[in-house]
Amino acid sequence: MAKLQHTIDIIQSLDERAMAAARARQDNLTKPQGSLGRLEELSIKVAGIKGVDIPRIQHKAVITMAGDHGVAAEGVSAYPAEVTPQMVYNFLRGGAAINVLARHVGARVVVVDMGIAVDLEPHPELIVRKIGYGTKNMAKGPAMTRQEAIRAIETGIEIVEGEVARGLDIVATGDMGIGNTTPSSAIVAAITGESVANVTGRGTGLDDAQLKEKIATIERALTLNRPDPTDGLDVLAKLGGFEIGGLAGVILGAAANRVPVVIDGFISGAAALIATVLCPRVADYLIAAHNSVEIGHRAMLRRMRLVPLFDLNLRLGEGTGAALGISMVEAGVKVLAEMATFAEAGVSEASDKVDSALS
Amino acid sequence: MAKLQHTIDIIQSLDERAMAAARARQDNLTKPQGSLGRLEELSIKVAGIKGVDIPRIQHKAVITMAGDHGVAAEGVSAYPAEVTPQMVYNFLRGGAAINVLARHVGARVVVVDMGIAVDLEPHPELIVRKIGYGTKNMAKGPAMTRQEAIRAIETGIEIVEGEVARGLDIVATGDMGIGNTTPSSAIVAAITGESVANVTGRGTGLDDAQLKEKIATIERALTLNRPDPTDGLDVLAKLGGFEIGGLAGVILGAAANRVPVVIDGFISGAAALIATVLCPRVADYLIAAHNSVEIGHRAMLRRMRLVPLFDLNLRLGEGTGAALGISMVEAGVKVLAEMATFAEAGVSEASDKVDSALS
Numbered sequence: 060m061a062k063l064q065h066t067i068d069i070i071q072s073l074d075e076r077a078m079a080a081a082r083a084r085q086d087n088l089t090k091p092q093g094s095l096g097r098l099e100e101l102s103i104k105v106a107g108i109k110g111v112d113i114p115r116i117q118h119k120a121v122i123t124m125a126g127d128h129g130v131a132a133e134g135v136s137a138y139p140a141e142v143t144p145q146m147v148y149n150f151l152r153g154g155a156a157i158n159v160l161a162r163h164v165g166a167r168v169v170v171v172d173m174g175i176a177v178d179l180e181p182h183p184e185l186i187v188r189k190i191g192y193g194t195k196n197m198a199k200g201p202a203m204t205r206q207e208a209i210r211a212i213e214t215g216i217e218i219v220e221g222e223v224a225r226g227l228d229i230v231a232t233g234d235m236g237i238g239n240t241t242p243s244s245a246i247v248a249a250i251t252g253e254s255v256a257n258v259t260g261r262g263t264g265l266d267d268a269q270l271k272e273k274i275a276t277i278e279r280a281l282t283l284n285r286p287d288p289t290d291g292l293d294v295l296a297k298l299g300g301f302e303i304g305g306l307a308g309v310i311l312g313a314a315a316n317r318v319p320v321v322i323d324g325f326i327s328g329a330a331a332l333i334a335t336v337l338c339p340r341v342a343d344y345l346i347a348a349h350n351s352v353e354i355g356h357r358a359m360l361r362r363m364r365l366v367p368l369f370d371l372n373l374r375l376g377e378g379t380g381a382a383l384g385i386s387m388v389e390a391g392v393k394v395l396a397e398m399a400t401f402a403e404a405g406v407s408e409a410s411d412k413v414d415s416a417l418s
Numbered sequence: 419m420a421k422l423q424h425t426i427d428i429i430q431s432l433d434e435r436a437m438a439a440a441r442a443r444q445d446n447l448t449k450p451q452g453s454l455g456r457l458e459e460l461s462i463k464v465a466g467i468k469g470v471d472i473p474r475i476q477h478k479a480v481i482t483m484a485g486d487h488g489v490a491a492e493g494v495s496a497y498p499a500e501v502t503p504q505m506v507y508n509f510l511r512g513g514a515a516i517n518v519l520a521r522h523v524g525a526r527v528v529v530v531d532m533g534i535a536v537d538l539e540p541h542p543e544l545i546v547r548k549i550g551y552g553t554k555n556m557a558k559g560p561a562m563t564r565q566e567a568i569r570a571i572e573t574g575i576e577i578v579e580g581e582v583a584r585g586l587d588i589v590a591t592g593d594m595g596i597g598n599t600t601p602s603s604a605i606v607a608a609i610t611g612e613s614v615a616n617v618t619g620r621g622t623g624l625d626d627a628q629l630k631e632k633i634a635t636i637e638r639a640l641t642l643n644r645p646d647p648t649d650g651l652d653v654l655a656k657l658g659g660f661e662i663g664g665l666a667g668v669i670l671g672a673a674a675n676r677v678p679v680v681i682d683g684f685i686s687g688a689a690a691l692i693a694t695v696l697c698p699r700v701a702d703y704l705i706a707a708h709n710s711v712e713i714g715h716r717a718m719l720r721r722m723r724l725v726p727l728f729d730l731n732l733r734l735g736e737g738t739g740a741a742l743g744i745s746m747v748e749a750g751v752k753v754l755a756e757m758a759t760f761a762e763a764g765v766s767e768a769s770d771k772v773d774s775a776l777s
Contacts, residue, residue: 096730149758154762402515
C-alpha cells in the first residue's frame with residue numbers, strides 16, 4: 060500500500076507554464092490559428108504532462124496485460140477461457156492485431172501475465188507477475204482480496220516504472236482476458252451508478268439471450284458484493300480483474316512519471332475509472348483513443364470528461380485502438396516541434412493579426 | 419478531352435472476387451469477426467480497388483496543388499493572396515503542416531503550381547503546370563474557359579500518372595490557394611442544390627459580416643454563371659479553380675490506375691464532387707479522411723456516400739487530414755496482411771463457429 064499511496068501523492072497537476080508556451084508556439088506556426096484542431100490540443104496537453112514547451116515522442120510502448128476471470132464460468136463469453144493463454148502466445152509470436160498495429164506506429168509491446176489461469180511456457184518477452192490463477196467468480200463472492208487488489212495495482216506501477224527506465228515518452232494500455240467485458244461493465248455500473256443494462260454489451264459476440272444472462276450475472280454480483288463506489292480498491296477487489304488492476308497501476312505510475320497515457324477501449328476504460336477514483340488528478344494524463352462499440356464505454360468517457368479521437372467501430376481490445384491513438388498524439392507533437400513559424404517562413408499573417416500588431 | 423475521356427472510360431468497378439477473398443481472410447484472423455470494424459472494411463476496399471487479395475502499401479504520396487482565385491478580390495479571405503506562393507515556398511522547405519504529417523506517415527509530398535498568380539522561383543521539387551495566373555473572378559463571369567477546365571483536369575491526370583510511374587500504392591489529395599473555400603462552397607451548392615448559406619463557412623477565419631458578404635458573393639456568381647450541375651466541366655469552368663480541377667484529375671487518374679485516393683477536407687471534397695459528376699464510379703476509389711470544420715463538407719460527403727474516418731476539428735487543408743488518413747488505411751491493410759489466422763496461431767474460435775464447423 061505504501062507504494063500505491065506514494066505514487067498517488069507524487070502525481071502533479073499539469074504544467075500550466077509549458078502549456079501556455081506550447082499554445083503560443085502553435086499560434087505562431089504557419090497555419091491559421093486553431094486550424095489543426097485537436098492535433099494542436101494534443102500537443103499542448105503533452106507539453107503540460109511532460110512539463111516541456113516543445114515535447115518529443117521517441118520511445119513508445121503498448122502495455123498489454125492478461126488475466127482470467129472466475130465469472131467466465133457463468134458463460135458470459137462466446138470464447139472458451141483457454142483462448143487467453145493462446146492469444147498471449149500469439150502476442151509473443153507477433154501475430155496478433157496489437158503486434159501489427161504497434162509495429163505500424165513504432166511502439167514496443169510489453170506483454171504481462173497478471174493472472175492467467177494456467178502457467179505459460181517461459182518466453183523472453185513474457186513478463187509473469189501473476190496475482191493469482193484467475194480471479195474468483197464475482198457472482199459468488201469477491202473477485203479477489205483487498206490485498207490482492209493492492210498488489211495488482213502496485214505491480215502495474217512497477218511494470219511502467221521498468222518501462223520508464225528503458226525510455227518511455229508515451230504509453231498505451233491494452234488487455235486480454237476472456238470474459239473481461241463482464242467485470243468492466245460491473246465496474247462502470249458500480250462507479251457511475253448507471254444501470255447494468257445501460258453499460259453491458261455483447262463483448263466478443265453474445266446473442267440476445269446470452270446478453271440477458273450476462274446482465275443478470277453482473278446484477279447478482281453487484282447485489283452480493285456491494286462495492287463502495289468511492290473506494291477504487293473495494294470496486295477492484297469485489298469485481299476484478301487482475302489485468303484491470305494492473306492497468307490501473309500502469310496509468311497511475313505513468314502519471315507519476317509525467318508520461319501521457321493513451322487508453323484503449325472498454326477494459327482499459329474500466330482500469331482508468333478505478334485509477335481516477337483513487338486519484339482524480341490522473342484524468343489529466345489520459346487521452347482516450349477511440350469510441351468502443353461496447354455501449355458502457357461512453358459512460359466511462361463521460362465520467363472522466365474524455366472525448367475520444369476517433370470511432371472506427373473497434374471492439375477488440377489488446378490496445379489496438381490505443382496504438383493508433385499514439386500515432387495521432389505523435390502527429391500533434393511533431394506539428395508543434397517541426398513546423399515553421401510565420402517569421403521563419405516569411406509568410407504573411409491574417410489581416411486582423413497584422414492590423415492589431417500595427418495598432 | 420481525349421485523355422480525360424479515355425481515363426473515365428478505363429475506370430473499372432471494384433474487384434468483387436478480391437474483396438470476397440479479403441473478407442474471408444479477415445474472418446479467419448485471430449480476433450472476433452468484425453472486431454476491427456472500419457480497419458477491416460478499409461482493407462477489403464483496398465483489395466477491391468487494387469484487385470489483389472492481400473494488398474500492400476509501400477509507396478505513398480500526398481499531391482498538394484496550389485492555385486489563386488480571382489474571387490479573392492472580393493475580400494472572401496482573411497489572408498492576402500501573396501500567402502499562396504509564400505506557403506508553397508514553405509512546402510518546398512519542408513516547414514508546413516503537410517510536410518510534417520506526410521513525413522509522419524512516410525509519404526512524399528508532390529507540390530504542383532496549377533495556377534498561382536505569380537511566377538515562383540524554380541525549385542527541383544516544384545512542378546509548374548500553370549493553367550493560368552489565377553482564375554478570373556467568378557462573381558463577374560466564368561472563372562476559366564471550358565478548355566482550361568479540361569486542361570486542368572488532364573494535367574492532374576498526367577501528374578498522378580507520373581507518380582504511378584515512380585511507384586504509388588495510395589495517394590492523398592491536398593490544396594493551397596487563398597480564397598479557395600469560396601469556389602468550393604459554390605461547387606457544392608451548384609452540384610447538390612443545397613443553399614449557399616448551408617454550405618459556406620468561415621474559411622481561415624471570417625467574422626459574421628465577412629461571412630455574409632462571402633455568401634452574397636457566391637450567390638451572385640451562381641446567378642450570373644448558371645453552372646449545369648450535371649456537367650462537371652461546366653461547374654469547374656464557371657466556378658474554378660485550377661487546383662480544384664487538377665485534383666479532380668488526380669482522383670480520376672488514380673482510379674484509372676487502381677490506386678486508392680484519400681481525400682482531405684473541403685477543397686479536395688469539391689474536386690471529388692466534380693470527379694464523381696464526370697464519372698460516378700470513381701466514388702468507389704475514394705476514402706474520406708476526416709470531417710472538416712467547414713460546414714459544406716458534410717453535404718459533399720453525403721452526396722458521395724462517404725463516411726469520414728475521424729473528426730479532429732481540422733480546417734487547414736494542404737492534405738493534412740488525408741495524410742493521417744493514409745496511416746489508418748495502411749493500418750487496415752497491414753492487419754489483413756500480417757495477422758496470424760486462427761489455424762496458424764493455434765487459437766480456438768468462438769463456440770458458435772466451432773459448433774457450426776462440427777455440425
